[in-house]
Amino acid sequence: MEKPSKILEKKQKKRVLITIFGLCLFIFSIALFLSFIYFFLYWKEDQSQITKFLDKNVVALNPMGKFGAFLGEFFIFNGIGITAFFIPFYLFCLSIKILIGKEILKLWKLLSHAIFFIIWLPVFLAMIFSYKWLLSGLIGYEVHDYLKSLLGSVGTVFLLLLSLAVYFILEFNLSMDHIKEKFNSIHHKNRKRTTDNSINNEPFAEENIYEKIEDPSTIQSETILTNTKDDINDKNIISNSDPEINIEERNIEIPVQENISTSFEIDIPKAEETIEEISLTIENPEIEEIISDEELSKNIIDKSGPYDPKLELGKYKYPPLELLKTYNIANDAITINNQELEENKNKIVTTLGNYGIGISSIKATIGPTVTLYEIIPEAGIRISKIKNLEDDIALSLAALGIRIIAPIPGKGTIGIEVPNSTPTMVSMRSVIASQKFQKIEMELPIVFGKTISNETFVTDLTKMPHLLMAGATGQGKSVGLNAIVTSLLYKKHPSELKFVFVDPKKVELTLYNKIERHFLAKLPGSDESIITDTKKVINTLNSLCEEMDSRYKLLQDAYVRNIKEYNEKFIQRRLNPEKGHRYLPYIVLVVDEFADLIMTAGKEVELPIARLAQLARAIGIHLIIATQRPSVNVITGMIKANFPARVAFRVTSKIDSRTILDGNGADQLIGKGDMLFTTGNELIRMQCAFVDTPEVDQITEYIGSQQGYPDAYLLPEVYEDKPSGFDSEAEETKRDDLFADAARVLVSAQQGSTSLIQRKLSLGYNRAGRIMDQLEAAGIVGPFEGSKARKVLVTDLNSLEQLLENL
Numbered sequence: 001m002e003k004p005s006k007i008l009e010k011k012q013k014k015r016v017l018i019t020i021f022g023l024c025l026f027i028f029s030i031a032l033f034l035s036f037i038y039f040f041l042y043w044k045e046d047q048s049q050i051t052k053f054l055d056k057n058v059v060a061l062n063p064m065g066k067f068g069a070f071l072g073e074f075f076i077f078n079g080i081g082i083t084a085f086f087i088p089f090y091l092f093c094l095s096i097k098i099l100i101g102k103e104i105l106k107l108w109k110l111l112s113h114a115i116f117f118i119i120w121l122p123v124f125l126a127m128i129f130s131y132k133w134l135l136s137g138l139i140g141y142e143v144h145d146y147l148k149s150l151l152g153s154v155g156t157v158f159l160l161l162l163s164l165a166v167y168f169i170l171e172f173n174l175s176m177d178h179i180k181e182k183f184n185s186i187h188h189k190n191r192k193r194t195t196d197n198s199i200n201n202e203p204f205a206e207e208n209i210y211e212k213i214e215d216p217s218t219i220q221s222e223t224i225l226t227n228t229k230d231d232i233n234d235k236n237i238i239s240n241s242d243p244e245i246n247i248e249e250r251n252i253e254i255p256v257q258e259n260i261s262t263s264f265e266i267d268i269p270k271a272e273e274t275i276e277e278i279s280l281t282i283e284n285p286e287i288e289e290i291i292s293d294e295e296l297s298k299n300i301i302d303k304s305g306p307y308d309p310k311l312e313l314g315k316y317k318y319p320p321l322e323l324l325k326t327y328n329i330a331n332d333a334i335t336i337n338n339q340e341l342e343e344n345k346n347k348i349v350t351t352l353g354n355y356g357i358g359i360s361s362i363k364a365t366i367g368p369t370v371t372l373y374e375i376i377p378e379a380g381i382r383i384s385k386i387k388n389l390e391d392d393i394a395l396s397l398a399a400l401g402i403r404i405i406a407p408i409p410g411k412g413t414i415g416i417e418v419p420n421s422t423p424t425m426v427s428m429r430s431v432i433a434s435q436k437f438q439k440i441e442m443e444l445p446i447v448f449g450k451t452i453s454n455e456t457f458v459t460d461l462t463k464m465p466h467l468l469m470a471g472a473t474g475q476g477k478s479v480g481l482n483a484i485v486t487s488l489l490y491k492k493h494p495s496e497l498k499f500v501f502v503d504p505k506k507v508e509l510t511l512y513n514k515i516e517r518h519f520l521a522k523l524p525g526s527d528e529s530i531i532t533d534t535k536k537v538i539n540t541l542n543s544l545c546e547e548m549d550s551r552y553k554l555l556q557d558a559y560v561r562n563i564k565e566y567n568e569k570f571i572q573r574r575l576n577p578e579k580g581h582r583y584l585p586y587i588v589l590v591v592d593e594f595a596d597l598i599m600t601a602g603k604e605v606e607l608p609i610a611r612l613a614q615l616a617r618a619i620g621i622h623l624i625i626a627t628q629r630p631s632v633n634v635i636t637g638m639i640k641a642n643f644p645a646r647v648a649f650r651v652t653s654k655i656d657s658r659t660i661l662d663g664n665g666a667d668q669l670i671g672k673g674d675m676l677f678t679t680g681n682e683l684i685r686m687q688c689a690f691v692d693t694p695e696v697d698q699i700t701e702y703i704g705s706q707q708g709y710p711d712a713y714l715l716p717e718v719y720e721d722k723p724s725g726f727d728s729e730a731e732e733t734k735r736d737d738l739f740a741d742a743a744r745v746l747v748s749a750q751q752g753s754t755s756l757i758q759r760k761l762s763l764g765y766n767r768a769g770r771i772m773d774q775l776e777a778a779g780i781v782g783p784f785e786g787s788k789a790r791k792v793l794v795t796d797l798n799s800l801e802q803l804l805e806n807l
């Protein structure tokens, strides 16, 4: 590689040479000009001297010497006559451009004019001044002579006029319309002048005299100018005018009218008087602008109705109930085993009696998995005493999963939950088909299952607003997640809801791949919509943070507080899509194994999750995070603080239970979908609805087979920060995965546009822009050209493939 100092030195030398050349050109142009001038004076005397170049005794009269005389002879006499003066003029302009970089005239344009006239003018001059060789030059003369012999004098005239006309048409891009327009305007001016003359020459109508006197300013200076000239010619009228007075003064000179006789017709000045009226019409749009947003949206709604987010997938059919399995009817209805109830009651009464706790009354509520025995202890019994006896009572009842609730909040009774010997399965179908779920009006309704009193439990995810799920392996977490997703799929249209699935276990959520184009959101350019790779999880979380920020901006612009108000406003067409407003679907992020993520990515995952959990509720992003290891290093304080809603399936230790629920209970569950739910206050025990994998498969199949959107919902693009020491060379070698594809797109379209890459490869603007920079660096497209598309430097796909191979 060449050293920078050497390059500088070379550049400097080049500049010196250019300056010398410019100076030579400058001197030569002046010398040439003087030679031409003197040639006209001394050409006759010098003509015979110029052949004797070597004889120093022979001197030319031309002060520029024999050489000057020769140049004159060569360019003017034997050349193109006076047209030759163009040559020193052009060289002069060129030298100025070289020396000081200033373009006196546009040199290229000048040259193109000159080429025509250098040919045309000498012939024309030869035609006008035949035998005046100094004007036309020998060339002009000869060419004219030849044309004359060919076309005759008249034919030559026609040819010259025709060529001149063609030149003007091409040069000024003239068409018949232009010529007509010009003609009309000239005609208009002439008419005006004639009218002005007639103002002086013809008698005025009386009312117009008043008009003119009332508003002298309406007399245009041009009119007066014409008047003045005509006045000077017309001795009858000039008597009062002073030739010394300037035009402005005359403009308001009333005495002109003294000479005006009575009848007068005026056309043109009226058009000029309307100028003020035209300026008034400009104000009209301002009045239109004051139409309020509400009126505007009302107008649009009147015309096209409110915005319908479901319109694009207008034929979408919600999954029917039949896709869910009916477990046998006996299973769905709770079987009451009176004998078991009686036995349990007796055991409770005796056990408590053994510890000296008397019972005044006992009531049983039979749930699908457990039965709640509500007892009212005799007066004077301390509740803490019963609570402390929890393990002893459980032992006496010989039942796993006894939970004592002392007292039951809001009731003042003590609850003892005893598992049923034959639990009843709660099918997903039974809860989805329930009146409660079918009729409920919630933004994101979730049906978990049935409570201990056998009621279908429906809650709104937007109210939670995020959910933390924990449970030891095999206790029903995945079924729980599926139940949540299923209930949302049964209630929501694809336009209203999008899921982001993170599944580090790579097996649980893959079924949902089928609904990618309906219900899933993903990062632009990623192939898989179910995210299994930790690195992609980080990007996705950061992308959700960006989506959150941009949604907040939209809410701010729309002066609303939450997504619901925003979407309502958008549906009412009170938000302009051209200003970036769009219908915002809810986004639910489902993470199946959070522990895996925290172990591999730690803070990188924890921080965006915490940020989303803190801020995302208002803008419609909700998180559901599940883990089988509810230890403190997974569910950190920061996470816990931002997830008030928790679901606990059975966990193996009291510590885990405390981590997830901030209290005991989860360790006493019996598994298989037995769960506790809390939103911060009371714990609700439920049997989670069971939805099997084939059922989920059928639902996703049903949705996936319908017409969907062209692609998944694209989240904003994010890039990791460049590491320090990052240089452009490294960037070049680290080309984007879609670099080659983007190159092919541009080369086949022969159009270097970023938006084309975006469209064809479904990429965000930032990534497409970065690929474009890499394409430029690789010499596939030219540099950025402002509003125009970049030039594509590779002409066909074959050459591109070769280039790509070499890169």
Ligand SMILES: Nc1ncnc2c1ncn2[C@@H]1O[C@H](COP(=O)(O)OP(=O)(O)OP(=O)(O)O)[C@@H](O)[C@H]1O
Binding pocket: 425, 426, 471, 472, 473, 474, 475, 476, 477, 478, 479, 480, 628, 672, 673, 674, 687, 688, 689, 690, 691
């Ligand atoms: N609500 C439920 N009703 C009845 N049975 C259930 C319920 N939930 C889970 N089960 C039973 O428990 C088994 C395991 O459930 P699931 O796969 O949901 O556990 P998990 O907690 O996700 O386990 P892992 O963490 O290992 O994936 C199921 O195959 C099913 O037989």
